[in-house]
Amino acid sequence: MTGVPVIPGLTGNLPLSHDIADYPEGIVLAVDKPYRWTSADVIRKLKFAAIKHFGKKNLKVGHAGTLDPLATGVLLVCIGNACKRAQELQDHDKEYIARIRFGATTPSYDLEKEVDRRFPFEHITEASVRNALPAFLGEQEQVAPLFSAKSVDGVRAYELARKLYRSGRLSELDETALGTLQRNKINISELELLSFGDSSSPKAPQNDNNASKRINVADTSALGLPEATVRIVCSKGTYIRAFARDLGEALGSGAHLSGLLRSRSGDYRIESALSLQDSLALFQIEQ
Numbered sequence: 306m307t308g309v310p311v312i313p314g315l316t317g318n319l320p321l322s323h324d325i326a327d328y329p330e331g332i333v334l335a336v337d338k339p340y341r342w343t344s345a346d347v348i349r350k351l352k353f354a355a356i357k358h359f360g361k362k363n364l365k366v367g368h369a370g371t372l373d374p375l376a377t378g379v380l381l382v383c384i385g386n387a388c389k390r391a392q393e394l395q396d397h398d399k400e401y402i403a404r405i406r407f408g409a410t411t412p413s414y415d416l417e418k419e420v421d422r423r424f425p426f427e428h429i430t431e432a433s434v435r436n437a438l439p440a441f442l443g444e445q446e447q448v449a450p451l452f453s454a455k456s457v458d459g460v461r462a463y464e465l466a467r468k469l470y471r472s473g474r475l476s477e478l479d480e481t482a483l484g485t486l487q488r489n490k491i492n493i494s495e496l497e498l499l500s501f502g503d504s505s506s507p508k509a510p511q512n513d514n515n516a517s518k519r520i521n522v523a524d525t526s527a528l529g530l531p532e533a534t535v536r537i538v539c540s541k542g543t544y545i546r547a548f549a550r551d552l553g554e555a556l557g558s559g560a561h562l563s564g565l566l567r568s569r570s571g572d573y574r575i576e577s578a579l580s581l582q583d584s585l586a587l588f589q590i591e592q
Contacts, residue, residue, distance in 0.1 A: 320589050325359040331387025333369075333394070335573040336584050338380040341520045344371040347380060351584060355384055358588035369394035370541065370570060374520045375415050378567030379578050397571030398494065401537045404564035405549045406504050407556065408530040414450050414546035415562040416523045424559040426531055431501035434533045437555050438496040441548065446488035450546045493548075495538035504532035504563060525563065532563060 322328070338347055352366035365388040369381040378401075383391045408426030411418040504526050537545060546562050553560025568575045579587075 320587050321358065323359060325361055325364065325385050328385060331383060331385035331390070333387045333390070333573075334382040334384070334584055334587075335570070335578040336380045336382050337575060337578040337580050338372050338377055338567075339581055340377050341374055341522065342581075343374050343520070344368050344380055347581065348382065350581065351382055351384075351588075354585050354588040367391055370399070372567055373415065373417075373546070373565065375417055375522065375562075376545075376565040376567060378565075378575050379570040379573050380567075381570055381573060382584070394571060396541055398538060398540055399543070399567060399571075400495075400569035401539070401545050402499070402566040402568050403535050403537055403545050403549065403562060404504075404532055405535060405552060405560050406525060406530045406532045406563040407553055407558050407560045409525060409528060409561060410550070410553070410559035411523065411525075411561045412451065414550045414560075415565070416525065417521055419523045420525060420528075420561075422559055424553070426558050429531050429556050429558060431498070431533075433556060434501060434552075435498050437552060438498060438535070440555065441493055441552070442496060443494075444490060444492045447491050447544060447547050447551070448488055449544050450550065489542050491543040492540040493537060493543065494540075495536070497536040499534040499536055501531065501533045504528070504530050525561070536568075 321332075334351070336347060336351070338344065348366055348368055352364070355366055356362060356364050364385060366382065366384050367388050369383055369391045372378065372380050381391075381394050383394070407429050408424050409420045410422045410424070411420055537543075537548065539545075545565055549560045549562045566575065
């Protein structure tokens with residue numbers, strides 16, 4: 306095992322007991338979500354394993370804060386009575402390590418969609434990025450990206466956006482959804498520029514053979530765009546893709562995420578998170 310599952314009262318050896326009653330407070334697993342897996346994909350996989358393991362068809366399994374498909378890192382999976390704590394866990398602040406590529410945008414502001422616009426970037430330097438970051442600290446209003454889990458007339462924005470994107474009618478969503486996607490109050494408490502350079506060498510995680518085939522991954526590494534790696538500590542509801550968009554605009558350019566890791570969710574850190582394979586091993590099921 307590469308980490309310890311957060312299970313109240315668990316002191317014995319793994320795998321888990323087959324009786325869910327042995328975990329009256331439920332089970333919280335800090336899972337390192339694989340690249341190109343949706344949060345729902347992870348929940349479906351673990352829910353099937355947990356139901357089979359505990360022999361309880363109506364077992365509740367959910368997560369405490371979704372992660373984008375092209376992001377990796379801490380996804381808190383709640384099982385049984387721990388689902389009652391999901392909102393509490395989701396309310397805690399998060400830490401991310403974001404790679405932000407300047408000089409181009411995509412409709413999703415990450416690599417799920419191809420580049421749609423190019424911008425000047427020669428003026429962007431390490432110093433200019435470092436100087437721009439303090440303006441994003443503190444409480445502020447943020448508009449969610451069109452490709453997000455926000456609701457537009459009762460439908461997830463990403464569902465509408467993907468449908469219209471495939472049919473070449475994304476501009477219709479641009480015109481209607483921007484007024485519907487409300488500005489969220491968020492708080493960014495820490496920003497740290499970890500590195501700055503060109504993006505000629507791809508750094509994306511290796512694709513998982515079991516990853517969703519629905520999730521496209523664009524390759525913008527050959528464009529020679531400058532890239533910053535930024536550590537961000539923020540409140541719940543903060544969209545890091547929107548932060549990348551806004552940082553690009555603040556620097557007189559465009560930007561998109563080329564990589565994202567959630568390194569912490571509340572008190573749960575990536576160093577103690579379990580891989581999906583190790584999580585499934587708790588239920589004596591191989592990936």
